[in-house]
Amino acid sequence: MRGAVIYAPRDVRFENLDDPKILQPTDAVIRTAATCVCGSDLWPYRGLEPIDEAHPMGHEYVGFVEEVGSEVTSVEPGQFVVGSFATSDNTCANCRNGWQSNCLNREFMSTCQADYVRIPQAQGTLVATDEVPDEEFWPSLLAVSDVMGTGWYAALAAEVKPGSTAVVVGDGAVGLCGVIAAKELGAERIIVMSRHEPRQRLAREFGATDIITERGEEGVARVKDLTDGIGADAVLECVGTAQAMQQALHAARPGGNVGFVGVPHEVAIDGQELFFSHVGLRGGPAPVRRYLPDLIERVMTGRIDPGKVFDLVLPLEQVAEGYRAMDERRAIKTLLKP
Amino acid sequence: MRGAVIYAPRDVRFENLDDPKILQPTDAVIRTAATCVCGSDLWPYRGLEPIDEAHPMGHEYVGFVEEVGSEVTSVEPGQFVVGSFATSDNTCANCRNGWQSNCLNREFMSTCQADYVRIPQAQGTLVATDEVPDEEFWPSLLAVSDVMGTGWYAALAAEVKPGSTAVVVGDGAVGLCGVIAAKELGAERIIVMSRHEPRQRLAREFGATDIITERGEEGVARVKDLTDGIGADAVLECVGTAQAMQQALHAARPGGNVGFVGVPHEVAIDGQELFFSHVGLRGGPAPVRRYLPDLIERVMTGRIDPGKVFDLVLPLEQVAEGYRAMDERRAIKTLLKP
Incomplete structure (x- = not known):
């Protein structure tokens, strides 16, 4: 598959990468429907956060479930899912208190500007929509996974x-x-x-x-x-x-x-x-998972349309330009389509 | 009258002072029924806060109304009153929001370890008990004016x-x-x-x-x-x-x-x-005024007995010993009786 890798400040490349695999029985792999560049991605991009070694980027995503681990029963292949930049098992003490972004098994997503993404703790992290939503809703659902949440x-x-x-x-x-x-x-x-x-x-x-x-x-x-x-x-x-x-x-x-x-x-x-x-x-990092069902509902019923924050839409392979446009404030936020 | 004056770290004296007078039509003067030494009084006492010049001390009090200014109608001479370490008009925007200790006309009380005390903004600051309470309730009502609040x-x-x-x-x-x-x-x-x-x-x-x-x-x-x-x-x-x-x-x-x-x-x-x-x-400094009616009620009905924090009771003239005992942790809190 293909995905974004940051090498140094202002050096984001689009490269061939290994396909993600199920590593844990709690994982899922999704095919990315849409991803984007976050304001927080600009910190390393601008050299304001160290980049110790080249690494993939991206923590916002909506997509189609491709494969699930043996312990994942809440979503199944083919479903359209919305997640969060922080994974959560949704069963630990912090999750039960509503602080899923402080889950005792939390991982921060970091490989989402790519064709496919491995989602740890998929059972607790992903929320499937009732049916596959029309493409016009994808930007708003993508926004829900981070900026709207x-x-x-x-x-x-x-x-x-x-x-x-x-x-x-x-x-x-x-x-x-x-x-x-x-x-x-x-x-x-x-x-x-x-x-x-x-x-x-x-x-x-x-x-x-x-x-x-x-x-x-x-x-x-x-x-x-x-x-x-x-x-x-x-x-x-x-x-x-x-x-x-x-x-x-x-x-x-x-x-x-x-x-x-x-x-x-x-x-x-x-x-x-x-x-x-x-x-x-x-x-703190927003406990987006707590709000997903409510926010998905508000999007799907047309109450809110946060997808409007995406004022630049690019094919995923132009991810570098997506960063540049945001860095130069030519774009509020760049949506990337695989 | 007589009252406490701090001159330097560990130098608190009991002296003859001018009687307080009504200076503003919103003032009252009370005769102190009980006052005490606060943990925060120990900061200057221990030399951890500067003492630029000798000044009176004390911000906790219950007492009897002696005299009121022309604009004070909510309390009258003879009544037993509880106040707060911060005065409040109880009508400004912050008071209406329940933040009386951030009243736009706030003054911090600072002369209460004395026989008589002038209370600015008496109308909004003081709450009278229904009748003069038995003396056994005075310590708890005094606690309500600061530490309990x-x-x-x-x-x-x-x-x-x-x-x-x-x-x-x-x-x-x-x-x-x-x-x-x-x-x-x-x-x-x-x-x-x-x-x-x-x-x-x-x-x-x-x-x-x-x-x-x-x-x-x-x-x-x-x-x-x-x-x-x-x-x-x-x-x-x-x-x-x-x-x-x-x-x-x-x-x-x-x-x-x-x-x-x-x-x-x-x-x-x-x-x-x-x-x-x-x-x-x-x-922040507690908005004690907001809680006074409720806390007075809890004291007078015997639900709470915060007066037990006073494990040393001294005549007001022994105020210096009151400070010493708290400084040396021989006492949790010293009540002073004029």
Whole structure:
């Protein structure tokens, strides 16, 4: 089969690779229907995370079950399945608590920009759709496997409630899906911090009521102007930099909440400042598996259409161009079709 | 009148001071029925917080209303009142959200180890009991004004729920009141980290089911032994040191919560570690005012008896000895009677 391999910053190649095989009785192998490039893939691509040796890339996927191990009974060959970037047995103590992305048998997927993918813990990880969905739904189902599930978690971690005011920091695919989530969870006012016109447009389409183009403390001041001077009930931090975290914490009102889903890079939180802010903070890799049945249903009934974040669609063999377009901000997110 | 003044580390004097007066129409003056020494008073006492100039001390109080300003209508002279270490108008946006300790007109009380005390924002700050309570209730009502209210907030911030497992880090008065709170909120298992026998005894009396004497990562390992290997649902951090915060964060299960109420001293939280832990975190000065009616009711009906944390009662003029006894850990908490 063929798949993407990263060798060095800005050096992603499309190569012939060994076909994945069932290694454990809990594995499945899927034929990829669609995969994509994630904002977090750009960290190593930009040289901001070390690449010790060349390795495959990709952790988002929807596809058709090709083969299952002997212990996998919940899905069968031919079914269309949606998964998550983190595998989960869905039976351990953490899974039972709803934290499948902290499963005691978790593996982070990392080989999905390819024709075929081995899925560990397939029984707990994969959710099959009722029937094979029309191809028009594939982008949204693919989004559910990561960015939409992550935006959903950000909104829940930020405790968005009906009638509340939400701020979204970050206008990437996750932030935009966070807008969808905030709206679905009943936020009355959704303020997005963005200075990119196409992303602002999509944010508004998804339900944003206000756009703030200022950054840092100036941006925070604009949030306060819109929130009786005290800040927002809920803030979704969808970037992962120290500046974005600072902005998020300062934009939340006393007693408000920040949900942070951008993997933090060199972020330290001052305990005393957090203390006096009264802001609640929760982050992490989204437990996407917990939300899959609900989010698949919202997609298939047309309630949400997160697939719109894919503004570039390329054949899988052009994966390198997919990275380039996102790196240069020519694309919000690149979908890849094998 | 007479009151405590701190001059330097370990130099607390009892002196003649000017009688407090109504300065604002929103003020009241109370005659102190009981006051006490707080764990946080020990920070400057031990030289761990700077003392720029000599100043009065104390922020916990119950007393009798002596005089009220022209805008204070909710309490009247002669009534017995309970307040909080933070004043609140109880009408601003933050108060309406339930965050009275972040009131836009907040002042932190600081002159309560004295015969009389001026209470700013008395209308929103003070809650009168139905009638003057018997003196046996005064210690518990005094505890409600700070340590019990703070333990209550710690348990709520840690999201203690019926059936959950709670860990209390810190066996001071706040931690012990946290045990009461966890029990009242329905925790099934309450694990207290303590190596002081008298405090262990009181913790058990308040509802602790397990005591852990190990500290640091060893203590965390013991918590995991008791919690299916994953950690506790709810952790109350009642100290404020970097070590205690670390211990608290590590003792919480993925998706669990840490409520932190010890004022953090040189505490920095690593963003990436917090991220991958999935632990939720909320702290701050407790919004005691929010809980006063409920906690007063629980005291007056005999449900809770947080006054037991006072294991030393002294006349107010012996305030210096009250500090010494706590500094040397001869007393958990000193009650002072004018």
